[in-house]
Amino acid sequence: MHIIKKAMEETKMSQGAGMARRWRSACGCVGIDVHCHVAPSQFPSPPGGGVVAGWPSMTPAEACHATVVIDQKPYRTISDACWVAERRIEEMDRAGIAVQALSPMPELFGYWIVVGAARDLVRHVNDVIADMVRHGGGRFVGFGGLPMQDLDLAIAELHRVVVELGFRGVEIGSNINGVPIGDPRFHPFFAEVERLGVAVFVHAVRPAGMDRLVGPAPLQQVLAYPSDVGFAVASVITGGLLAKFPELRIAFSHGGGTFASLLPRLEQGRQVFAAIGDSMPARPSEVARKLYVDGLVFDRDMLRRVVSVFGEDRVMIGTDYPFNFRESDPISRIAEAYDDEDLREALVFRNALNFLGLDEETCST
Structure with missing residues (x-):
């Protein structure tokens, strides 16, 4: 355990120093974006040389x-x-x-791929991220x-990415x-995350309710993703995850997602139904105010609502870069919503420093 902590502290100092160098540069960039994705330029062949259901490949496209x-x-x-x-x-x-903060494109999680091959896929993607870092x-x-799975x-793999690759967290x-992350079967994982003191970023993947959408496939991202994230937040709260792991830093x-709209119903339901209250x-x-979220909501008033709830x-910057359906100017969105300079700074970078486990003094000196 001492070796793990020592390695993590060395990584923290080196990454903090890198951020400090950037913040002192002439361009004046200060934002921290916790929601950005990576995909490799190529994928290896499936292990064993055969066909593995769900294994991705890459083909060239124009430009x-x-x-x-x-x-x-x-x-x-x-x-x-x-x-x-x-x-x-x-x-x-x-x-x-x-x-x-670079994380895998969600379809590369590989939860639906046979276990051994899924391990190889995520290791490849993680190694690509490590090289970019x-x-x-x-x-x-x-x-x-x-x-x-x-x-x-x-x-x-959690130990490998944290100790060997120096990552600040993981994306799940x-x-x-189909099993919500608040289910007790995932407690051993969250126990280890809490012990290591690293962050967890939760992203929508293969959401429920696709059979209820009417229209083209991109509605999955537009409508079904936030619905599934809302259920994930609710599962963490109704499942008592933070009561069991109070030091867990988890962001959505x-x-x-839809949780900001669900919260008043959950509050009222807790008072009306004894079973929920118990x-x-x-x-x-x-409990919601112990969670982190990104501010990727595309609307000033909705951003204010998210800040009021969590x-x-x-609340931190999240853009979904580099995909087309993303927030292209998050700092302006924050400035549009708030006049208070301290609050703007919190949303632009300070909250993300806390989530990532990087203290502001390290990153500004």
Whole structure:
């Protein structure tokens, strides 16, 4: 345990120094974006050389793009900003972003892939992220993917990305093959995350309710993603996850999804239904303010609502870079919502420092 802590402290100091160098630079970038994705330029062949259901591949597309193919069907066409650090940094400078937390494109979680192959896939993606962090000049920190369908393998990869690769945290899905993350079966994982003191970022993946949508496939991202994230937040609160692991730093994408709308109903339901009240000793609104969320809601008034629900010290920049459906100017969105300079700074970078476990003094001296 001492060796793990020592390695993590050394990583913290080196990454903090890199951030400090960037913040002292002439461009004046200060934002920290906790919601950014990576996809490799290429994928290795499936282990064993055979066909593995769900294993991704990449085919060239026009200009600087490529198409991710899964089970012989095009999944998404993406730009080289997914894997070219220099391209990302140019766009970060234009948006005032000093640091991005790099995490896997959610479809690369591989929860639905046979276990051994899923481990190989996430290790490959994590190694790509680590290489980008190493060559990013202090502009990136890493969030690793994990094969969460097998907790022993997930915890092993958790140790690898934290201790060997120096990542600040991990990214997990809003559900693991349909099981909500607040389910007690994931407690051993969260216990180890809390023990290591690293962050968890929760992103929507393969959401429930797709059969209830009417319209084209992108409605999954537009409507179903926030619904699934809202259920994930609710599962953490109704399942008592933070009561069991009070030091856990866990954040949710897309402003916590629909949870801001669900919270008043949960508060009222706790008073009306004895079974709900008995299962939740603490008020849901109090527990919600122990969680972190990004501010990726595309609306000034909704951003204010998210801040009112989760707290001024718990909301961070999230953009979904480099995908087309993203927040392109998050700092202006915050400035539009708030005049108070201290609150703006909290939302732009201070809250993210706390979530990442990097103290402000280290990153500003």
